[in-house]
Amino acid sequence: YVTVHPCLATAPVVSSLNLAAGETRPNLVIVPLSSAGEVCLTVAETSTDLLVDLAGELAPNAATTYTPLAPIRLADTRSADSRLNAGSSGVRLRSSGSATVKAAGTRGAPSAVAAMVNVTVTDPAASGYVTVHPCSPTLPDTSTVNFQAGQTAANAAVALLDSDVTVPVNIGSPN
Numbered sequence: 001y002v003t004v005h006p007c008l009a010t011a012p013v014v015s016s017l018n019l020a021a022g023e024t025r026p027n028l029v030i031v032p033l034s035s036a037g038e039v040c041l042t043v044a045e046t047s048t049d050l051l052v053d054l055a056g057e058l059a060p061n062a063a064t065t066y067t068p069l070a071p072i073r074l075a076d077t078r079s080a081d082s083r084l085n086a087g088s089s090g091v092r093l094r095s096s097g098s099a100t101v102k103a104a105g106t107r108g109a110p111s112a113v114a115a116m117v118n119v120t121v122t123d124p125a126a127s128g129y130v131t132v133h134p135c136s137p138t139l140p141d142t143s144t145v146n147f148q149a150g151q152t153a154a155n156a157a158v159a160l161l162d163s164d165v166t167v168p169v170n171i172g173s174p175n
Contacts, residue, residue: 001016001017001019001043001044001045002015002016002017002041002042002043002044002048002050003015003016003041003042003044004016004017004029004031004039004041005031005039006031006032006033006034006038006039006040007036007038007039008040011040011042015044016031019046019048021046024146025146025155026142026143026145026146026155027155027156028155028156028157028158030058039052051142055158056114066116071118074101074102074117075099075101077090077091077092077093077099078090078092095126100135101117103159103161112161113161114158114160114161115158115161116156116157116158117132117157117158117159118157119132119145119154120145120152120154121145121151121153121154122152123150123152124147124148124149124150124151125149126149127149128146128147129143129144129145129146130143130144130145130147131144132144132157132159133159133160134159134160134161144157
């Protein structure tokens with residue numbers, strides 16, 4: 001497992017990411033910075049390669065704050081309910097496909113500039129990954145959820161909302 005912490009003298013005995021051999025798995029961690037502005041990563045029980053992506057910041061005395069909300073299902077491509085199917089009419093997303101999910105407004109966060117979402121992939125036909133990001137012509141080089149064929153996998157993401165207050169989701173091969 002990997003523990004992410006603010007560079008403490010002794011790493012906490014909690015995991016931020018649990019791994020199995022040969023597995024690629026992302027995870028979102030919100031961690032305080034050390035006095036030098038750093039975070040430390042401690043790997044227990046094995047050796048591994050790590051990728052660290054910065055997804056956002058919480059600044060002291062910031063004009064915006066985190067507001068927790070009761071969880072609400074924003075999209076489910078398994079559903080024919082048009083409020084839940086992310087524009088897919090209840091049909092699963094295809095490889096290299098994308099969906100746009102409305103995350104603000106009457107069902108979401110009415111005044112949000114970013115959203116904390118949980119993304120779950122269930123029963124995929126092949127291995128791949130999902131990237132959650134604001135709309136732009138260029139996709140980020142990071143993944144939100146990596147998965148294997150037939151596996152259910154989930155991860156949290158903090159996504160900056162675009163001008164249409166949507167969270168695009170793109171499907172691709174493993175990253």
